[in-house]
Each structure stands twice: as structure tokens, then as C-alpha cells.
Amino acid sequence: MAKVLMRASLVAVSLVWVLAAQTVLAAEVKRYVVEGSRAAELDSCVEPTERMRRMHFEFIKHQRISTVHEGIRGTKYSLAGCVECHISYEEQQPQPIDRPDQFCGACHAYAAVDLNCFDCHASVPNGGGLDAEAQAAHRAAGVEKLVQSGRNGEGH
Structure with a gap:
């Protein structure tokens, strides 16, 4: 009887730990869409969220x-598009997306994956900081602006 009670207790404690870990992981995953970025205002990325989490590297390689x-520049999966949408601003200055507290940096640190895209590519949009009006226009312009600038050979 004591063994059964002990096993039941261990199973119950294990379930509590699993549920707690899932809750913490869910909170951790949500923080990777950084507040203040255009992505924080959207329901999903250029693909459904789960697909992007699983396959973004394949999209970037392609x-x-x-x-x-x-x-061919300025398509749906351009790195410049990722930066434009997921970058956040502090005091009207774009924050490097590969910083540990920003979108790419935080997710890659969490997954323990080397982030070397920005060894060559810009981690902030060309043009530096934006005033509040320019930020609003930047968000309103959306992906179409990225497609046009990519076709003109601008950006990365």
C-alpha cells in the first residue's frame, strides 16, 4: 500500500512539474514577438506561426x-522583410534584432542555435532611427514597401 501511495505521489508531482514547465515555456515563446514591433500587431507571419517557427531557416535558405x-529580390521570405517586421524601437531608435532581448537573438538563444545571419547582414533597417510619424508610416506601408525596395536593389 505504501508503494502505491508513493508512486501516485510521484506521478502527481511529475504532472505538476510538466504543467508548470509548459506554462513557463508558453510564456517564454510569446515574448519572442517583441512589443513595439509590427509583428506584435499581427496574428501571424508570412506563414502560420507554427510553420514559421519550424521552417523559417528553410525559407531563408531558399x-x-x-x-x-x-x-530575385524582395520576395515574401526576404531577411530584410523579417527585420522590418520584427524589429522594435526604443526612443525612436531601431534596436538590433539580434540582441539577446530582441526577436532573433532571444529565440536563437532559447534554442541554443548560432545566429550568424547578422555577421554580414544589417540587424537594423537602412536609414537608422525614425521619428514617431515615420514609424507610423513605416508600419502602415507594410510588406508592399519591402517588395518595392527589394526590386529596386535597396536593402539586404
Whole structure:
């Protein structure tokens, strides 16, 4: 009887730990969409959220091939598009997206994955800081602005 009671207690404690861990992980995952970014205002990315979490690297690799080898810029999966949408601003200055408390940096640190995109690519949009009016226009312009600037050879 004592063994059964002990096993039941261990199972109950284990379940409590699993539920607590899932709650903490859910809170951790939500923080990767940084407040103050355009992405925080959207329901999903260019693909459903779960698909982006699982496959974003494949999308970026495919985009790299299209851009570097075929000269196609400004498509749906451009790195510049990721930065434009997921970057946040503090005191009207864009914060580098690869910082440990920002979108790419936080998620890659959590997953223990090396983040080397920004060894070569800009971690903030070209043009530096924006005033409040420019930030609002920037958010309103959305992806269409990115597509147009990519076709003109601007940005990364």
C-alpha cells in the first residue's frame, strides 16, 4: 500500500512539474514577438506561426538561393522583410534584432542555435532611427514597401 501511495505521489508531482514547465515555456515563446514591433500587431507571419517557427531557416535558405544565384529580390521570405517586421524601437531608435532581448537573438538563444545571419547582414533597417510619424508610416506601408525596395536593389 505504501508503494502505491508513493508512486501516485510521484506521478502527481511529475504532472505538476510538466504543467508548470509548459506554462513557463508558453510564456517564454510569446515574448519572442517583441512589443513595439509590427509583428506584435499581427496574428501571424508570412506563414502560420507554427510553420514559421519550424521552417523559417528553410525559407531563408531558399530565399538566399533565389537572391544570390537568380537575382530575385524582395520576395515574401526576404531577411530584410523579417527585420522590418520584427524589429522594435526604443526612443525612436531601431534596436538590433539580434540582441539577446530582441526577436532573433532571444529565440536563437532559447534554442541554443548560432545566429550568424547578422555577421554580414544589417540587424537594423537602412536609414537608422525614425521619428514617431515615420514609424507610423513605416508600419502602415507594410510588406508592399519591402517588395518595392527589394526590386529596386535597396536593402539586404
